[in-house]
Amino acid sequence: MxxxxxxxxxxxxxxxxxxxxxxRLFLSxxxxxxxxxxxxxxxxxxxxxxxxxxxxxxxxKDGKVMNLDCETxxxxxxxxxxxxxxxxxxxxxxxxxx
Amino acid sequence: MPPRVRCAVPRGLGSAVKPTRLSTQSAAQLLPSAPATTxxxxxxxxxxxSNRFQLPADYVPPTQPPTAKLGxxxxxxxxxxxxxxxRSSPLILIFQYNNLTAVEWAAVRRELGAALAEVSPEGTExxxxxxxxxxxSIRGRMFDIALKIVEFYDPSKVAPVxxxxxxxxxxxxxxxxxxxxxxxxAMRAAVKKGGxxxxxxxxGQILPLLVGPLAVLTIPAVSPAHLGAALRxxxxxxxxxxxxxxxxxPGYHDPIAQSGLQKLILxxxxxxxxxxxxxxxxxxxxxxxxxxxxxxxxxxxxQSAGMGLASTLEGASKSVWLTLESRRSGMVSEFETxxxxxxxxxxxxxYLVSPPLGAILLLILERKSDYVRFxxxxxxLLFTALFVVHLLFSWSTFLSWLFFxxxxxxxxxxxxxxxxxxxxxxxxxxxxxxxxxxxILDDE
Numbered sequence: 001m002x003x004x005x006x007x008x009x010x011x012x013x014x015x016x017x018x019x020x021x022x023x024r025l026f027l028s029x030x031x032x033x034x035x036x037x038x039x040x041x042x043x044x045x046x047x048x049x050x051x052x053x054x055x056x057x058x059x060x061k062d063g064k065v066m067n068l069d070c071e072t073x074x075x076x077x078x079x080x081x082x083x084x085x086x087x088x089x090x091x092x093x094x095x096x097x098x
Numbered sequence: 099m100p101p102r103v104r105c106a107v108p109r110g111l112g113s114a115v116k117p118t119r120l121s122t123q124s125a126a127q128l129l130p131s132a133p134a135t136t137x138x139x140x141x142x143x144x145x146x147x148s149n150r151f152q153l154p155a156d157y158v159p160p161t162q163p164p165t166a167k168l169g170x171x172x173x174x175x176x177x178x179x180x181x182x183x184x185r186s187s188p189l190i191l192i193f194q195y196n197n198l199t200a201v202e203w204a205a206v207r208r209e210l211g212a213a214l215a216e217v218s219p220e221g222t223e224x225x226x227x228x229x230x231x232x233x234x235s236i237r238g239r240m241f242d243i244a245l246k247i248v249e250f251y252d253p254s255k256v257a258p259v260x261x262x263x264x265x266x267x268x269x270x271x272x273x274x275x276x277x278x279x280x281x282x283x284a285m286r287a288a289v290k291k292g293g294x295x296x297x298x299x300x301x302g303q304i305l306p307l308l309v310g311p312l313a314v315l316t317i318p319a320v321s322p323a324h325l326g327a328a329l330r331x332x333x334x335x336x337x338x339x340x341x342x343x344x345x346x347x348p349g350y351h352d353p354i355a356q357s358g359l360q361k362l363i364l365x366x367x368x369x370x371x372x373x374x375x376x377x378x379x380x381x382x383x384x385x386x387x388x389x390x391x392x393x394x395x396x397x398x399x400x401q402s403a404g405m406g407l408a409s410t411l412e413g414a415s416k417s418v419w420l421t422l423e424s425r426r427s428g429m430v431s432e433f434e435t436x437x438x439x440x441x442x443x444x445x446x447x448x449y450l451v452s453p454p455l456g457a458i459l460l461l462i463l464e465r466k467s468d469y470v471r472f473x474x475x476x477x478x479l480l481f482t483a484l485f486v487v488h489l490l491f492s493w494s495t496f497l498s499w500l501f502f503x504x505x506x507x508x509x510x511x512x513x514x515x516x517x518x519x520x521x522x523x524x525x526x527x528x529x530x531x532x533x534x535x536x537x538i539l540d541d542e
Contacts, residue, residue: 015194015365016375021309024194027363028310032197035357043363048375 001029001079002086005061005093006039013054013070014046020054025075058082062089174277176237180244181276187316189325191367191379192304193332195235195313202358206332207233209350209359210315213327213342227324233315233332238308247281249301250288256280303373307366320370325383333364333376336521337433338384343522395421433523436466442520446513448473453481453509468539472525473516475535480528481505 011027013020027043035041046052056068056078064085068078158164169175184190198206214231218224253274261271274280289295295302315332317324326339331350334341342350349355367379374382385391399417435444448457448470457477464470484505491497515526527533 016303016306018306020306024310028194028196030196032199032202032361034197035360036353041360045363045365045376047377048366 002083002090003029003031003034003039005086005089006058006082007061008040008042008057008059010042010044010057011055012044012046012052014048014050014052016048017054019071022073022075022078023054023056023070026056026070026078029075029079060085060089173240176240177244177247178276180236180241181247183314183316184244184248187318188320188370189317189367190369191315191317191325191328191332192307192365193233193313193315194309194363194365195311196361196363197311198358198361201354202361205349205352205355206358206362209331209342209347209355210328212347212349213331214324217323217327224321224323227317227319227321230318231316231324231328233313235311235313238310238312241312241314242305242308243285244276245301245304246285246289247276249299251276251281251284253281300368300371300373304366304368313362320382320389322383322385322388325379329364329380329383332359332362335380338380340522343524345524434466435470436464441467441469442517444470445473445516445520448477449509449513449516454478454485457481469520469523469525471542472535472539473512475538476528476532477512479535480508480531483531 009027009030011023013023015024027041030039030041046054054070056070058066058068060066066082066085068081070078073081165172170179210231210233211228214228215225218228253276256272256274256278258270258272260268262268289301295305315328317328329335329339330341333339344351364376364379366376367374367382369379369382387394395417398421433441435441437444439447444460444464444467448460450456451459454477457474460474461471461478464474484501488498488501491501512526512528519526525532525536527536
């Protein structure tokens with residue numbers, strides 16, 4: 001996953017719900033240096049009885065906010081979705097460098 | 099390319115059982131039945147040893163060379179480790195860890211060890227508990243199987259089977275270890291694919307947690323003191339579980355430890371075969387005095403039941419109220435004030451209300467909060483000293499105004515610190531006067 005262009009990751013999930021899987025896996029995909037390189041990661045755990053849907057909000061350097069639906073999307077499609085925008089930013093950054 | 103593992107050259111079966119020359123000492127020991135001195139008739143060596151045949155101790159089958167994998171990372175060994183861990187630890191916390199590096203793990207373990215050592219005096223049982231508490235990352239799949247074996251497999255119910263010994267007699271043998279076929283069968287029978295598990299099943303409740311990279315903290319006894327200490331380090335949540343202060347544990351606040359701790363998420367726990375979420379774990383960690391404390395509360399309630407029915411009912415409810423009240427006051431006493439104002443506001447008042455008079459008034463009124471009293475002492479001492487300085491220099495208007503401006507800056511600076519550090523109750527000491535104030539307060 002390309003994480004260079006992500007500035008903010010906000011997750012909310014109930015770990016006892018089976019639908020929290022993709023949000024939790026997304027957190028484990030972030031590199032070990034994510035926080036030290038300036039990414040803000042906020043995780044909020046919901047109590048066990050809560051039925052609130054899990055949420056994942058990703059903000060990018062260009063200001064785009066992606067509100068990903070973790071309830072139905074699997075981790076593969078979430079990564080695909082995030083990478084699609086990241087690749088675009090990567091292309092722009094490459095052109096600016098060249 | 100040379101082989102990665104240097105082992106004895108695999109000897110084939112032929113060489114192992116080739117006693118062609120019985121004159122050597124070892125061969126004679128290996129095959130005691132073969133007459134070494136006067137063979138009556140000529141016969142094949144293999145035929146002579148057919149019923150008493152033993153492989154040498156260092157025999158390596160050519161089809162199974164020794165593995166290069168470390169013993170304790172093998173799946174079979176992991177399974178044994180996990181089942182014994184699950185059976186021997188009544189208190190297990192489950193964490194999700196997101197890409198911790200090795201140095202971060204080391205820092206986390208160091209801080210955890212220090213916090214546990216703090217609550218357990220040397221040479222007691224609780225020091226034993228602290229020494230055997232550990233946090234380790236687990237292999238999810240093997241942990242899953244271990245959970246199933248521990249819950250659904252009862253080794254005492256396995257029937258013995260007949261097996262023959264070397265000498266040919268039949269004996270009863272029980273194969274009921276965790277890697278046995280019986281364990282596998284019981285586990286598979288209980289958890290069918292697509293089948294529903296009963297709601298009371300621990301495995302069924304814990305299953306949704308087993309996602310992604312996981313680490314478990316295992317404590318060999320249900321000890322809320324140790325659990326509380328671990329929570330203060332691994333998942334701090336003031337006011338019940340405040341993180342160690344910068345002054346007490348500078349190592350906790352270093353960047354490596356902090357970045358490691360940020361990546362650990364407490365997602366749940368298993369305490370005595372019950373599954374708890376984060377709040378539940380914190381509730382258990384907040385029980386004062388542990389199991390003995392709860393028992394004492396129960397005994398107290400039962401004792402008060404002896405004084406007639408009316409007083410029983412009253413006494414029980416009263417003792418519950420008292421317990422709750424004392425727990426509450428015990429838990430938050432550090433953050434409570436006797437004036438009823440918020441702690442941080444009151445500490446700021448010590449500097450804001452016409453120092454040093456306001457501070458002295460606060461010293462008289464506030465009896466509960468150490469934090470506020472410290473700032474009141476500091477303010478009264480500091481500004482009394484400054485007042486004397488003002489008097490000494492009152493002949494010069496310019497210097498008086500200069501000192502007044504300095505006072506304002508000082509007040510602003512101290513108010514800022516008193517407000518900010520109220521979360522952690524860190525005392526912000528100005529040189530000399532702060533130390534004196536702190537000493538006075540500790541002697542009270």
